[in-house]
Amino acid sequence: MPVSASVTKTVRAVCPHDCPDTCSMVVTVRDGVAIDVRGADQPFTRGFLCQKVSRYLERVYHPERLAWPMKRVGPKGNGEFTRISWDEAVETIARRFQEIAHSADGPQAILPYSYAGTMGQLQGSSLDRRFFHRLGATLLDRTICATAGAAGCDVTLGTRAALDPETVVRSRYIINWGSNTSVTNTHLWALMHQARKHGAKIISIDPYKCRTAARSDWWLPIRPGTDAALALGLMHVLWRDELHDQDYLDRYCLGGDLLRQRALDEYPPERVASITGIAAEDIGRLAREYATAMTERGGPAFIRLNYGLQRHGGGGMAVRTICCLPAVIGAWRHPGGGALLSTSALYGFSGNPVLTRPDLIPPGTRTLNMVQLAEALNGELAPPPVRALYVYNANPAAVCPDQSRVLKGLLREDLFTVVHEQFPTDTVRYADIVLPATTQLEHLDIHGSYGHLYVQVNSPAIAPLGEAKSNNDVFRLLARRMRFEPELFEIRDEELAAAALKPWAPPRRYPAADVFEGITLERLLEEGPLRLNLPEDYAPFAQGGFGTPSGKCELYSPALAARGLDPLPTYTPPHEDPQTRPDLAARFPLQMVSPPHPSFLNSTFVNVKSLREQAGEPTVEIHPDDAALRGIRSGQWVSVSNDRGTFRAKALVGETVKKGVVVTQGIWWNVYTPDHVNCNTTTSSRLTDLGGGATFFDNLVEVTVAE
Numbered sequence: 001m002p003v004s005a006s007v008t009k010t011v012r013a014v015c016p017h018d019c020p021d022t023c024s025m026v027v028t029v030r031d032g033v034a035i036d037v038r039g040a041d042q043p044f045t046r047g048f049l050c051q052k053v054s055r056y057l058e059r060v061y062h063p064e065r066l067a068w069p070m071k072r073v074g075p076k077g078n079g080e081f082t083r084i085s086w087d088e089a090v091e092t093i094a095r096r097f098q099e100i101a102h103s104a105d106g107p108q109a110i111l112p113y114s115y116a117g118t119m120g121q122l123q124g125s126s127l128d129r130r131f132f133h134r135l136g137a138t139l140l141d142r143t144i145c146a147t148a149g150a151a152g153c154d155v156t157l158g159t160r161a162a163l164d165p166e167t168v169v170r171s172r173y174i175i176n177w178g179s180n181t182s183v184t185n186t187h188l189w190a191l192m193h194q195a196r197k198h199g200a201k202i203i204s205i206d207p208y209k210c211r212t213a214a215r216s217d218w219w220l221p222i223r224p225g226t227d228a229a230l231a232l233g234l235m236h237v238l239w240r241d242e243l244h245d246q247d248y249l250d251r252y253c254l255g256g257d258l259l260r261q262r263a264l265d266e267y268p269p270e271r272v273a274s275i276t277g278i279a280a281e282d283i284g285r286l287a288r289e290y291a292t293a294m295t296e297r298g299g300p301a302f303i304r305l306n307y308g309l310q311r312h313g314g315g316g317m318a319v320r321t322i323c324c325l326p327a328v329i330g331a332w333r334h335p336g337g338g339a340l341l342s343t344s345a346l347y348g349f350s351g352n353p354v355l356t357r358p359d360l361i362p363p364g365t366r367t368l369n370m371v372q373l374a375e376a377l378n379g380e381l382a383p384p385p386v387r388a389l390y391v392y393n394a395n396p397a398a399v400c401p402d403q404s405r406v407l408k409g410l411l412r413e414d415l416f417t418v419v420h421e422q423f424p425t426d427t428v429r430y431a432d433i434v435l436p437a438t439t440q441l442e443h444l445d446i447h448g449s450y451g452h453l454y455v456q457v458n459s460p461a462i463a464p465l466g467e468a469k470s471n472n473d474v475f476r477l478l479a480r481r482m483r484f485e486p487e488l489f490e491i492r493d494e495e496l497a498a499a500a501l502k503p504w505a506p507p508r509r510y511p512a513a514d515v516f517e518g519i520t521l522e523r524l525l526e527e528g529p530l531r532l533n534l535p536e537d538y539a540p541f542a543q544g545g546f547g548t549p550s551g552k553c554e555l556y557s558p559a560l561a562a563r564g565l566d567p568l569p570t571y572t573p574p575h576e577d578p579q580t581r582p583d584l585a586a587r588f589p590l591q592m593v594s595p596p597h598p599s600f601l602n603s604t605f606v607n608v609k610s611l612r613e614q615a616g617e618p619t620v621e622i623h624p625d626d627a628a629l630r631g632i633r634s635g636q637w638v639s640v641s642n643d644r645g646t647f648r649a650k651a652l653v654g655e656t657v658k659k660g661v662v663v664t665q666g667i668w669w670n671v672y673t674p675d676h677v678n679c680n681t682t683t684s685s686r687l688t689d690l691g692g693g694a695t696f697f698d699n700l701v702e703v704t705v706a707e
């Protein structure tokens with residue numbers, strides 16, 4: 001019998017994970033099996049992947065991949081399931097949704113729950129939204145990561161703080177502010193390193209001596225949640241010492257004089273030092289070096305803002321305040337100058353209604369904030385109660401704050417929970433129906449980025465494993481069973497991708513209407529990643545042109561004034577701060593922050609054995625003085641607790657954290673922790689000042705030797 005020749009091909013792919021780099025990948029497939037995943041050429045990601053995704057095949061072919069639909073057979077939360085057909089799964093879900101929709105509670109008793117399990121536009125935010133909009137389900141405010149910072153930028157700049165990240169090679173003074181760039185934005189770090197070779201100085205402002213801080217020229221350990229005070233202290237020095245750019249302020253900013261007065265009157269370096277824990281001399285030196293980057297070092301100053309610093313009560317205002325700094329010194333004038341939070345708003349995807357069809361939302365539909373899942377599931381919000389939860393692209397049992405109460409809600413016998421997942425995550429344990437999901441290698445998607453300016457297509461490299469289906473395929477099945485209009489759902493992913501790339505006129509200035517000009521699905525499939533239609537050395541605010549109502553950088557915000565909020569940048573202390581909550585700090589004196597572990601990406605990758613083994617065990621880093629006070633030695637198991645909960649971790653004693661601060665890296669799956677609870681058992685569901693964001697890093701705890 002003739003032996004057929006083996007067939008090998010390569011397929012263009014894109015990393016789908018919640019990371020600004022959005023790497024280009026190439027997958028080698030032999031006889032239908034993916035045998036290699038590596039970085040592909042692209043000007044920003046330049047052919048290399050991080051250590052997590054270079055092991056992607058361990059994830060795709062993981063022995064615990066969910067292979068078929070299942071229904072619960074044991075008690076809720078026990079994770080006992082039996083196999084069922086797709087027909088039965090779809091029939092069960094549709095019947096329950098219809099029952100609820102036709103009950104007195106109505107369709108708003110159904111809550112979709114998703115976030116950034118994939119960043120793809122098709123599998124992350126297209127037919128899912130259409131389906132739940134058409135159903136009339138409660139809307140989900142997807143706030144768990146970025147909305148506080150986005151709101152802070154929006155009121156100040158009229159868009160996110162954005163510039164072309166590739167221009168950082170021109171910067172000569174680089175501040176990573178709350179950003180572990182070398183780990184969480186590794187391709188930008190490579191460019192920063194290039195700038196450093198040409199004389200750039202790299203600064204890290206961070207409560208934690210993360211890898212980036214350790215590799216920087218200067219680490220300023222700041223007290224968590226006090227970033228706005230530091231920015232205002234810097235402004236004090238800039239104006240006091242006449243280091244500001246009066247011409248830029250006059251031409252392109254609103255309220256410069258008012259902000260100047262506030263900074264000079266209220267934020268002298270000595271006061272700021274007592275708030276931030278950074279010495280007054282260091283505040284003065286930082287301000288002077290920042291303002292003179294152009295004249296002294298020959299290139300502009302660049303601030304890489306990241307999301308950690310907005311995870312506290314005053315997070316929105318903190319980002320707003322930092323975004324004012326480049327305006328005060330005129331750094332926005334130059335390519336490589338300014339501040340970068342996210343490039344996502346530069347894409348025409350943001351807010352484009354063509355995929356999600358917001359016109360289908362019934363008038364008056366309520367919105368629930370995803371940070372408050374505990375409140376939603378425990379009947380603490382206005383009726384109707386949440387009677388059905390459909391989870392996809394998310395793992396709330398591990399990731400949501402106030403975990404004990406989230407788990408209590410998920411245990412409700414009367415809650416019908418569907419989880420569409422790749423693996424048996426912590427959330428899957430609480431499901432009534434489990435649906436197997438495809439990975440990025442098994443479906444089509446189209447990607448923007450929040451860390452560069454390229455559009456990319458991910459082509460399916462292999463057939464779905466087992467009976468796995470993509471999000472869009474599941475919503476097509478459900479829509480068919482519920483007899484929703486075929487014209488809304490009987491549309492192929494290729495057609496959706498092509499539609500998403502059509503230029504459209506957004507209601508505001510950003511994104512520019514023609515960013516996709518000349519970019520088509522055919523070209524992306526043929527040529528690979530294509531840069532948005534924006535100029536080289538893009539410096540969006542070089543000559544003003546802000547997206548605010550005034551067209552200026554709104555140092556004074558009429559919009560905030562109209563809402564009864566402080567119209568000027570100000571320092572808002574964290575909800576839980578020893579300086580403003582001495583009562584709470586008497587019992588829980590340590591400020592805990594919980595950044596992602598370098599081996600994980602939020603809760604993704606924790607089940608990949610090689611990465612989990614590299615991570616070891618949950619740890620908590622504590623300053624030697626705080627450890628000595630509590631009789632804690634490195635390597636000892638300790639309990640970290642507050643009124644919300646307790647988790648165990650191994651103590652690492654060292655000067656990687658400021659006195660009074662502890663750091664635990666996340667986000668471990670509960671199932672892999674000693675007591676089956678992770679750090680989110682202590683975090684709070686309170687919201688930020690702007691944007692309704694999460695306050696994970698606003699968390700007072702006590703650490704004791706574990707019994």
Ligand code: SF4
Nearest residue numbers: 015019022023050053
């Ligand atoms: S997680 Fe980030 S750095 Fe790693 S491959 Fe994906 S996009 Fe690239």
